[in-house]
Amino acid sequence: MTRPDHVLTVLRRNPDLARLAAGSFDFDLDRAEHVEEVRLASGAPLRVVAGDDTGGTYFICADGAVLYASSEGEAGLIGASMEEALEILFGLPGWHDYTDLDLAADDEALEAVFNRTEDEIRRSYGPELDADRSTLLSGLGLLRLPRRELLRRLQESLLRTEPESTVQVLSRHIEFSVTPSCDRARYLALMDNLGARLGVGRAAAPRDGPTAEVSRPSCRVLAGAVYAEGL
Template identity: 55%
Template structure:
């Protein structure tokens, strides 16, 4: 993985100007950071290298992969390196218009989408001469739209679980580009077989997480748990008791806290435990849950610091 193109953009005002417009990769916006503090769920390093004109940012992860984080809480990988991300951004112009395509869609459909998107762009400004000048100046390859869609698709599919972005204050996950409205249950998210279980939802959460952890897939478990907790935070109606719809059953939150603690992710455990405590019915239950939250708060305070960018 290389970043020679990024160095050239920083050193050459003309190339930086072309990257910023019409290709919306503005290295000068890196100084502004992101619209809010963010971190990776996996805890790795992050560096903001550019921004776009809608408040989004381009962030390089520790392995060199490039995340695009928008200003509305969405994030996804667009390249395995800055050079690759720039080839996609310049070659596809409006990369988001191609994010639903895969190489299996075939050359005819990809080229038709390219013609449609670029025709619309050319109604407002030029991209052809600008593309050639920028690619040449950066020493990047001129690739076909089919190849670029393949590169973008491979990057997108690598976003989870190792490149999931969190709001560093609230610890909720940014949504993936094509996240479904309804978060799948952990056994589906983790791909665990449910043969022999009459009601998978009735099984302890550890039934699904521990076999996956034994495979070394720690980040897959972490992301599945974070997205499940996010769903409960956003819609406490998901905790309604089937037999008594007027009451909530907060026990799934306690389960989540226990699983996060097992992972050593005390900040997320604390987040789950605090909501669990807030939903207790009696003073005694609230006091016991609050005491557990205090213990987790102390553990979270002692936990290693995670890189944050803002």
């Protein structure tokens, strides 16, 4: 049994945990279907595991990474594993609104954004958000990490989304953007920072934005900027 299956099995076998995940964090095992039949452009296996109340869907890829696809045609990797994805979902409820946050912002500014979002969730549908989070993390054996660290992991996962992770609806290609919204200067800075972490250099970057197509199989596409070993 793989580790992703273990985490999901624990969640599926515990109705109370599943209810908390669906209620306060909008990760609903009962919504494990997409609005349309989909597949990866690469042809690799793609398994639906949960959905949210907007029609979005969570998938597990063949390598264990978790891909989120919205009902509006946006898609991107949100974690290298189901464990990491759930730590992000439970630690950063409302994560959809954080993809364009600047990691260079000071802690006070970031915490203000996080707190504002969580206060809205508590008022709207998750009054026991903090207790529910603690119960889920403990019950699933997940880590409670600083929110800045979770944000960094989320944004770096999105930036690792490659063309092979493109979601197709039957034979129709879905156009999507997975790059945190930002101006060109900040976008390139994000690319260079991630490239430095991966030990690679930026070979090329899109002139007009974060979307690019390449045919060189030796290159990795990180949200539009092309990185290649040794360049």
